[in-house]
Amino acid sequence: MFDLVSFIPRAVAQSIPLLYGATGEILTEKSGNLNLGIPGIMYVGGICGVIGAFLHEQAVPADEMTALSAIGIPMLASLIGSLLMGLLYCFLTVTLRANQNVTGLAITTFGVGFGNFFGGSLIKLTDSDVPSIALSATSNYFRQALPFADGLGWFGRIFLSYGFLAYLAIIIALASAYVLKHTRVGLHLRAVGENPATADAAGINIAKYKYMATCLGSMIAGLGGLYYVMDYACGVWSNDAFGDRGWLAIALVIFTIWKPNMAIPASILFGGLYILYLYLPTGMNLSIKELYKMLPYIVTIIVLVITSMRNKRENQPPESLGLPYFREER
Amino acid sequence: MSNNCQPNGHTRVNNQPLFHITKRKALPWYYTWGIRGAAIVAALLTCAAVTSLLTGENPLEVFQTIGYGAFGTTRKTWILLQNLAILLCISLAVTPAFKMRFWNIGAEGQVLIGGLATAACMILLGDKVPNAVLIATMVISSIAAGAVWGGIPAFFKAKWNTNETLFTLMMNYVATQLVAFFVIVWEVPKGAGKIGIINQDTMAGWLPQIGDYKYLLNILIVAMLTVAMYVYLNYTKHGYEITVVGESERTARYVGIKVDKVIIRTMLLSGAVCGIAGLLLVGGTDHTITTTIAGGRGFTAVMVSWLAQFNPIVMVLTSFLLVFLDRGAGEISTVFALNHSFGDILTGIILFFIIGSEFFVNYQLNFRKNTGKEGKANV
Numbered sequence: 001m002f003d004l005v006s007f008i009p010r011a012v013a014q015s016i017p018l019l020y021g022a023t024g025e026i027l028t029e030k031s032g033n034l035n036l037g038i039p040g041i042m043y044v045g046g047i048c049g050v051i052g053a054f055l056h057e058q059a060v061p062a063d064e065m066t067a068l069s070a071i072g073i074p075m076l077a078s079l080i081g082s083l084l085m086g087l088l089y090c091f092l093t094v095t096l097r098a099n100q101n102v103t104g105l106a107i108t109t110f111g112v113g114f115g116n117f118f119g120g121s122l123i124k125l126t127d128s129d130v131p132s133i134a135l136s137a138t139s140n141y142f143r144q145a146l147p148f149a150d151g152l153g154w155f156g157r158i159f160l161s162y163g164f165l166a167y168l169a170i171i172i173a174l175a176s177a178y179v180l181k182h183t184r185v186g187l188h189l190r191a192v193g194e195n196p197a198t199a200d201a202a203g204i205n206i207a208k209y210k211y212m213a214t215c216l217g218s219m220i221a222g223l224g225g226l227y228y229v230m231d232y233a234c235g236v237w238s239n240d241a242f243g244d245r246g247w248l249a250i251a252l253v254i255f256t257i258w259k260p261n262m263a264i265p266a267s268i269l270f271g272g273l274y275i276l277y278l279y280l281p282t283g284m285n286l287s288i289k290e291l292y293k294m295l296p297y298i299v300t301i302i303v304l305v306i307t308s309m310r311n312k313r314e315n316q317p318p319e320s321l322g323l324p325y326f327r328e329e330r
Numbered sequence: 331m332s333n334n335c336q337p338n339g340h341t342r343v344n345n346q347p348l349f350h351i352t353k354r355k356a357l358p359w360y361y362t363w364g365i366r367g368a369a370i371v372a373a374l375l376t377c378a379a380v381t382s383l384l385t386g387e388n389p390l391e392v393f394q395t396i397g398y399g400a401f402g403t404t405r406k407t408w409i410l411l412q413n414l415a416i417l418l419c420i421s422l423a424v425t426p427a428f429k430m431r432f433w434n435i436g437a438e439g440q441v442l443i444g445g446l447a448t449a450a451c452m453i454l455l456g457d458k459v460p461n462a463v464l465i466a467t468m469v470i471s472s473i474a475a476g477a478v479w480g481g482i483p484a485f486f487k488a489k490w491n492t493n494e495t496l497f498t499l500m501m502n503y504v505a506t507q508l509v510a511f512f513v514i515v516w517e518v519p520k521g522a523g524k525i526g527i528i529n530q531d532t533m534a535g536w537l538p539q540i541g542d543y544k545y546l547l548n549i550l551i552v553a554m555l556t557v558a559m560y561v562y563l564n565y566t567k568h569g570y571e572i573t574v575v576g577e578s579e580r581t582a583r584y585v586g587i588k589v590d591k592v593i594i595r596t597m598l599l600s601g602a603v604c605g606i607a608g609l610l611l612v613g614g615t616d617h618t619i620t621t622t623i624a625g626g627r628g629f630t631a632v633m634v635s636w637l638a639q640f641n642p643i644v645m646v647l648t649s650f651l652l653v654f655l656d657r658g659a660g661e662i663s664t665v666f667a668l669n670h671s672f673g674d675i676l677t678g679i680i681l682f683f684i685i686g687s688e689f690f691v692n693y694q695l696n697f698r699k700n701t702g703k704e705g706k707a708n709v
Contacts, residue, residue, distance in 0.1 A: 096689035101433055102636045105629055106681035113674020120669025125384065244503060251496050287514035290507050297503040308492035328352060
């Protein structure tokens, strides 16, 4: 029998990094920037959180930590790290008008390398005597679920058993959806992504909106990396463990047709597909599992094809997506 | 035109920005390459600074270690050349697609699937057919597999304008899982989780070795491919059509080029060359297959190709630069017991500098003279 009560919480836990990444990328793309650097930025967000937490744990014994510093320091480090990556991307693509695809891929190369390098060398670089990076004390603060969740049976397990970053992801997604759709700032941002020349003529500062949206998007995506190490992986960093989630997050953006609120169910669906192979019967043949792992990618491809076939006007990407804006070139 | 979107725009006199940006006319080649060379030098200095910061070594010795890692011994030099050949091969593969503005970031998967086809021939036909027939089958099947893998996204792009960046990206993971599946099916011994060296005793299906040089054949094949691709892109009708489609699809339609056909044909070619890279990796070098055999080179190739402005000959230089750094960084990681991803960080730094330098190739800053009149000054 398919065990939904154990499946759903795991699917949700899988989905949170995807949700952060997708929300961040939607904001970015709404400004007309196609940031393929998101996978790298998520690594940077994760490892910066780890570095912050590691230094904090080295300096302060576990029983003297307060919740505020244990959560605040890694989170701040993570946000700063991913903000810097976002700024770098913006500087190259907005100010210097470089090709967005190439810049994004370079950011991803750099970010993944940065994450793996510090993940693998942090202990050596700080001359500490711990065998591996296991930030269980910090992780416990991040994983703290609501105290009464256990008492509520299946309801508690499905809805209340997550760390605060999971709920934050949903709040951020809903807030972004609201801002994009119902506020003046959101309207301006969409105008910048659709037709920067017109927006410019209307007096909107294109560079400012692109910088703001992309940097904010990077910071949100970086939190996805932080959630992954601190909550999902219980504070244990292992190289390449984060895997291809960043790319899936970018694929989710198309799946959700650029709507952050749609990203919530969509990422949970993807999270489910991501771990479905653990629940499907394989019989004696273990190799079938490897084929099941294709599911999220195959589904993405099918969705891509279907949305392009239907070709509805409201389901299209922002019109100037991927193009640099140069006022004098109209 | 007073409110330029430059960050420095706030330092104004008389409501005029300090400078404004205009597009350059074509620069003489030594100018452009001077700018790029300066960017590379600046990047190398930054790399050295970062390395000394992390290792405490003085920057000169850092360069020495990098040089040793790349050219220190004959063996290291051969490995460098081999890595250069494979990266160059994949970069050549993605180039026609990029020139057409088709963002094929699925080279990773196309290489993998080419390698998988090669491995399948080696394993299934290993002892059953003469070696020459086997190698011919391997060549054909790897090229066909790569072409199919590249052709599928191209078909949907041509027919329904499906986003090719994500489609090719997803195809990477499908290929990875396919390889993972067959690795388990063919694993030797059962439960090992890997295939091991295929046909170790008979060497059936191993590409021939020229003299004592293990990698020479790969290098020669890629050298020939480089020239062929250069000719194809610059001196053939196909190459011309690719350029026109890349510059403007509407123009291409107007002059009677069948855009759909060009897209599909070019991607078949792109995938086929990736398939050759897979063949060289599995049949000519490793004689085994793993899910990481392409090792991220499908993505690096995108940047190699773009940095060389899609010129196959210049790609020799750009891929050399990246492979050189990678090998050098590997040496630094070994010497200082650091993680091997250090190379990616250095690669990233170099890329940022070169990407940024393109701005100064394409645009110029026109500073406003303090007298209030606009003056032009090249930077």
